[in-house]
Amino acid sequence: MKTLLSVRDLRVWLDTARGPLSIVDGVSFDISAGQVFGLAGESGSGKTITALALLGLLPAGARTGGSAILDGRDLMTMRTAQRRRTRGREVAMVFQDPMSSLHPMLTIERQLTEHLRYQLGMSRKEADERAVELLTEVRIPNPEAALRGHPHQFSGGMRQRIQIAIALACEPRLLVADEPTTALDVTVQAGILRLLHRLCQEKDLAVMLITHDLGVLSALADTVTVMYAGRVVESGPTAQVMGRSRHPYTRGLVDSLPHPEAADRALVPIAGEPAGPESRPAGCAFHPRCRYMEPPCATAVPPLIRIDDGREMACPVDPLVASLAR
Amino acid sequence: MSLLELRDVEVVYQRRDGTLVPAVAGASLDVNAGEIVGLVGETGCGKSSLAKAAVGLVPVASGSITFEGRPVHVLGRRARPVSERRLQLVFQNPYESINPRRTVGAQVADAFAIGRTQARSSWRPRVEDLLRQVGLPATMARRFPHQLSGGQRQRIAIARALAADPAMIVLDEPLSALDASVQAQVANLLVELARNLHVGMLLISHDLAIVRHVAHRTAVMYLGVIVETAPTADLWTAPMHPYTQALIDSIPHADGAGHLPVALPGEIPDPARPPSGCRFHPRCPRVMDRCLSEVPELVAKDGGRRVACWLHEAPGGARRAADGPSVAP
Numbered sequence: 001m002k003t004l005l006s007v008r009d010l011r012v013w014l015d016t017a018r019g020p021l022s023i024v025d026g027v028s029f030d031i032s033a034g035q036v037f038g039l040a041g042e043s044g045s046g047k048t049i050t051a052l053a054l055l056g057l058l059p060a061g062a063r064t065g066g067s068a069i070l071d072g073r074d075l076m077t078m079r080t081a082q083r084r085r086t087r088g089r090e091v092a093m094v095f096q097d098p099m100s101s102l103h104p105m106l107t108i109e110r111q112l113t114e115h116l117r118y119q120l121g122m123s124r125k126e127a128d129e130r131a132v133e134l135l136t137e138v139r140i141p142n143p144e145a146a147l148r149g150h151p152h153q154f155s156g157g158m159r160q161r162i163q164i165a166i167a168l169a170c171e172p173r174l175l176v177a178d179e180p181t182t183a184l185d186v187t188v189q190a191g192i193l194r195l196l197h198r199l200c201q202e203k204d205l206a207v208m209l210i211t212h213d214l215g216v217l218s219a220l221a222d223t224v225t226v227m228y229a230g231r232v233v234e235s236g237p238t239a240q241v242m243g244r245s246r247h248p249y250t251r252g253l254v255d256s257l258p259h260p261e262a263a264d265r266a267l268v269p270i271a272g273e274p275a276g277p278e279s280r281p282a283g284c285a286f287h288p289r290c291r292y293m294e295p296p297c298a299t300a301v302p303p304l305i306r307i308d309d310g311r312e313m314a315c316p317v318d319p320l321v322a323s324l325a326r
Numbered sequence: 327m328s329l330l331e332l333r334d335v336e337v338v339y340q341r342r343d344g345t346l347v348p349a350v351a352g353a354s355l356d357v358n359a360g361e362i363v364g365l366v367g368e369t370g371c372g373k374s375s376l377a378k379a380a381v382g383l384v385p386v387a388s389g390s391i392t393f394e395g396r397p398v399h400v401l402g403r404r405a406r407p408v409s410e411r412r413l414q415l416v417f418q419n420p421y422e423s424i425n426p427r428r429t430v431g432a433q434v435a436d437a438f439a440i441g442r443t444q445a446r447s448s449w450r451p452r453v454e455d456l457l458r459q460v461g462l463p464a465t466m467a468r469r470f471p472h473q474l475s476g477g478q479r480q481r482i483a484i485a486r487a488l489a490a491d492p493a494m495i496v497l498d499e500p501l502s503a504l505d506a507s508v509q510a511q512v513a514n515l516l517v518e519l520a521r522n523l524h525v526g527m528l529l530i531s532h533d534l535a536i537v538r539h540v541a542h543r544t545a546v547m548y549l550g551v552i553v554e555t556a557p558t559a560d561l562w563t564a565p566m567h568p569y570t571q572a573l574i575d576s577i578p579h580a581d582g583a584g585h586l587p588v589a590l591p592g593e594i595p596d597p598a599r600p601p602s603g604c605r606f607h608p609r610c611p612r613v614m615d616r617c618l619s620e621v622p623e624l625v626a627k628d629g630g631r632r633v634a635c636w637l638h639e640a641p642g643g644a645r646r647a648a649d650g651p652s653v654a655p
Contacts, residue, residue: 042505043476155593156369185368185532190576191589212506215535215578219586243582256510257580258535266517267539269510273475 038221092167098159157188229285236311328356351550364541420479431467437489477508556631
């Protein structure tokens with residue numbers, strides 16, 4: 001399996017009146033072609049900012065550190081012009097709400113062929129033919145007619161398919177999908193998940209799937225990285241991280257979800273609320289909510305330690321981690 | 327007599343071009359005291375319209391809604407009749423349903439001011455009681471909404487509803503704006519309140535999985551009609567309506583097993599032009615000839631279940647074993 005994107009020690013700060021505010025604090029991961037990489041976390045965990053940093057779409061006033069190597073080139077230090085070329089052609093993004101990311105007054109044709117004409121220099125005729133292919137690819141019924149339509153004429157699921165078609169227009173190698181199904185019904189979500197799965201397999205596309213929904217991650221992702229308050233707390237193969245989660249936060253998230261096979265047990269919530277960037281606790285940021293908290297957790301940031309089942313986790317209290325750290 | 331009774335309710339909206347859109351096309355539902363009834367379905371199935379009709383926020387075109395035996399009035403310019411103050415509503419988004427410029431305490435106390443039920447001197451201790459009841463510290467009363475997290479705001483919205491000493495609360499997607507770990511906290515709070523205060527709840531949600539943990543009974547709605555209702559555990563383990571089955575199969579499980587959920591083909595049709603016969607027939611994996619022309623009635627089955635599907639025509643649960651959960655491919 002070939003690594004397509006290698007992110008190391010990614011950091012993002014926002015400059016505020018009260019000094020720099022750390023949003024993403026040393027995140028590392030690898031994404032391979034033909035695989036779905038899942039990035040999990042609740043709101044405020046920094047997962048979306050991580051994606052925006054990779055694409056160079058951070059708000060003004062944000063500073064970054066670390067590296068993100070795609071084919072020997074570092075996305076983090078690229079010049080603006082080069083980055084603009086990379087975006088769309090090699091890395092494309094799909095956002096949560098297709099109603100706000102599609103232009104309401106332009107036809108689907110205009111929005112779908114823009115990339116093809118400007119990035120790839122196609123003629124209008126070529127671009128139109130390719131657009132029909134793309135809409136067919138994402139299973140939009142009657143693609144010729146759909147090209148003449150406007151976003152409001154499509155349902156949420158269809159709009160998300162159109163957004164994916166636009167992202168795929170220049171045949172990127174990495175598709176970043178930020179909560180792509182969160183605004184959709186489960187019945188429609190299942191279709192989008194299957195579409196992403198098929199694209200990943202057929203086109204050897206790498207997908208970075210960002211979501212708070214562990215069910216969605218479980219269904220689609222090959223590997224999962226769980227973030228809490230700007231840091232990675234657990235990462236590894238999905239079967240390990242979701243099926244046998246070890247970190248108290250991941251464990252807590254899984255237990256707080258309704259479980260299909262254990263209906264009669266009450267939901268076990270995590271105490272407290274997720275910490276926002278302006279109120280991150282010292283040490284392990286999860287310690288105020290953690291059942292297994294011990295005094296060192298409140299002072300020292302636990303390092304990510306690789307344990308022998310292929311996962312990495314940051315929890316000094318875990319017996320396996322403790323034995324390895326010694 | 328149930329606490330809240332909806333009988334053959336129809337809610338019809340009018341489009342700008344004059345087209346009539348029956349969002350709810352004859353739905354019946356009962357909620358008893360202390361009982362949580364979940365109402366699930368896809369976007370556009372009419373569940374929110376039914377919830378709004380239940381508390382008088384939209385007029386019904388036909389059918390009846392009674393609360394504690396008295397008809398629910400459509401909310402007009404005048405104050406709600408006193409008899410309906412014990413019927414409360416909690417909205418989806420606590421960022422919008424709470425006034426950002428007033429303290430939490432003042433907003434929770436609104437019900438006392440409007441109801442004139444208690445002396446002003448007793449408001450403060452009562453507000454603090456309510457905050458504790460929803461799991462918040464009493465000091466929260468002096469805070470403003472922007473100082474609170476989403477979960478805390480939703481608790482405030484629930485405390486506001488409780489301030490009116492309700493017998494019945496209708497909750498429209500109360501959990502969907504919350505983070506997963508917080509969702510479970512609020513879900514457990516609802517179960518606790520229903521049990522301790524003996525309040526009836528109608529819980530509208532698109533999330534069948536969470537409803538399964540919270541609701542005693544679940545009703546499944548499709549394109550304006552209720553297609554199946556049953557005790558929640560039975561509905562989940564042995565769904566009879568193919569649509570219920572499809573909803574369950576489309577839920578992804580966070581078990582790390584990597585099973586892709588099953589997609590339901592097609593989309594919910596335009597309620598202004600519903601399909602003939604069974605409204606679900608164009609998307610149904612088990613469609614038969616008669617489904618295209620004949621409308622199935624909601625028929626009572628064993629164990630307090632009701633289902634509207636020609637597969638289960640005979641009364642009782644006799645055909646259940648034979649039909650089984652063979653819907654999934």
